[in-house]
Amino acid sequence: MYNSNAEKASATFNHTGKMSGMASLSTSPVLNPLCQKRANNPELICSHCFSLAMQKRFGKDSGLAKKLESNSVLLSSSILDDNQFPDINGGVIIYKYFRLEAFGDLINATHAINYFRFCELNPATRFTLWTKNPHYIASAIKKGYSKPANLTIIYSSPCLNHCVGENIFKVFPFIDKVFTVYDKKTAKADGVEINCGARKCATCLNCYKENDIKFVNELLK
Numbered sequence: 001m002y003n004s005n006a007e008k009a010s011a012t013f014n015h016t017g018k019m020s021g022m023a024s025l026s027t028s029p030v031l032n033p034l035c036q037k038r039a040n041n042p043e044l045i046c047s048h049c050f051s052l053a054m055q056k057r058f059g060k061d062s063g064l065a066k067k068l069e070s071n072s073v074l075l076s077s078s079i080l081d082d083n084q085f086p087d088i089n090g091g092v093i094i095y096k097y098f099r100l101e102a103f104g105d106l107i108n109a110t111h112a113i114n115y116f117r118f119c120e121l122n123p124a125t126r127f128t129l130w131t132k133n134p135h136y137i138a139s140a141i142k143k144g145y146s147k148p149a150n151l152t153i154i155y156s157s158p159c160l161n162h163c164v165g166e167n168i169f170k171v172f173p174f175i176d177k178v179f180t181v182y183d184k185k186t187a188k189a190d191g192v193e194i195n196c197g198a199r200k201c202a203t204c205l206n207c208y209k210e211n212d213i214k215f216v217n218e219l220l221k
Contacts, residue, residue, distance in 0.1 A: 006081060006083060006084050007070075007074060008083070008084050008085070008086065009025060009070075009074050009075055009080065009084060009114075010025075010067045010070065010071060010086060011023055011025045011086035011088060012024050012026065012064075012067070012102065018200060018201055019099070019201055020202065021201075022097065022098075022099055022102075022201050022202055023088060023098050024098065024100065024101070024102035024103075025071065025086060025098070025099075025101075025115075025118065026071065026099075026100075026101050026102045027068055027071045027072040027075060027076070027103065027104035027105070027107060027111070028051075028071070028072045028104050029049060029051050029104045029105065030068075031072040032072070032104050032105055032107050034105065034132070034133060035104060035105055038132070038158065043159060043160075044158050044159060045157070045181050046132075046158070048160070048220065051102075051103040051104065068103055072104065072107060075110070075111045075115075076108050076110050076111045077110065078110065079113055079114060079117070080114050082121060085114075085117070085118050086118075088122060088125065089122055089125060094124065094125075095125050096124075096126060097125070097126050097127075097128070097202075097205065097208040097209075098122070098126070098127050098128075099127075099128055099129075099201075099208075100118075100127055100129040100130075101130050105131055105132055105133055106131050106136040107136075108136055108139075109136045109137075109139035109140045109143065111136065112136045112137045112140040112145075113143070113145050115151075116146070116147065116148055116151070119148035119150055119151045120148050122150075123149075123150055126150055126208055126209070126210075127150055127151045127152065128151075128153075128154060128207050128208050129154065130179060130207075131153065131155065131156060132155070132156050132158055134155055134174075137153065138172060138174075141174065147174045152176045152177065152207070152208065153174055153175050153176050153177075154175070154176065154177045154178065154179050154207060154216070155168050155175045155178050156179045157178060157179065157180040160183065160220065161180075161182050161183060161186040162180070163217075164178060165178075169214075177207065177213065177214055178214065178215050178216070179196075179207065179216045179217075179218070180215065180216075180218070181217075181218050181219070181220050182217060182219060182220065183220045184219060184220075187217070187219060192217050193217060194217050194218065194219055195213065195215075195216060196217060196218035
């Protein structure tokens with residue numbers, strides 16, 4: 001039965017900086033055990049996490065922190081009803097591209113299933129999901145759920161200056177691209193092509209558009 005009072009996941013439409021002009025649905029790294037573990041490892045790119053730094057700067061009682069934490073609980077606890085997802089294409093603006101996880105990462109298989117459903121409810125939008133936790137997607141698929149046709153899945157390389165390489169596509173065949181961050185010195189020494197627009201996702205879209213780019217590389221900021 002339709003429940004108009006059911007708690008809804010909350011999307012972010014007012015991004016600034018690199019994500020200006022984009023919309024997203026995200027969770028909090030503060031409530032994600034794997035995010036917390038990786039953030040404490042100086043060898044991993046997660047030790048440079050902008051999301052954790054932003055939440056510390058604004059505080060745990062900020063509107064952003066509360067929104068992300070609420071989404072974390074909601075999206076990872078149970079399979080949501082259709083009306084519990086954000087309405088992203090019901091108004092004047094139609095979002096052609098939409099990011100999943102601008103701040104956190106997948107928490108469990110239920111979280112992945114809910115993102116699958118969100119994509120299926122909005123077939124006119126191209127979704128892109130960044131994750132270091134593809135095993136949760138594999139679990140969702142094993143449970144009988146299929147990766148939506150309008151979803152691009154990007155594996156985010158855990159280590160700075162180290163791309164996981166082609167083998168990731170064999171281990172997790174649902175992955176479409178790999179995103180890796182390099183510092184300037186390493187990128188120059190190794191001749192790495194920096195093909196991430198960096199300044200603004202909305203004018204780059206290498207990660208969002210269907211194309212032949214399998215490896216996206218960004219400079220550490």
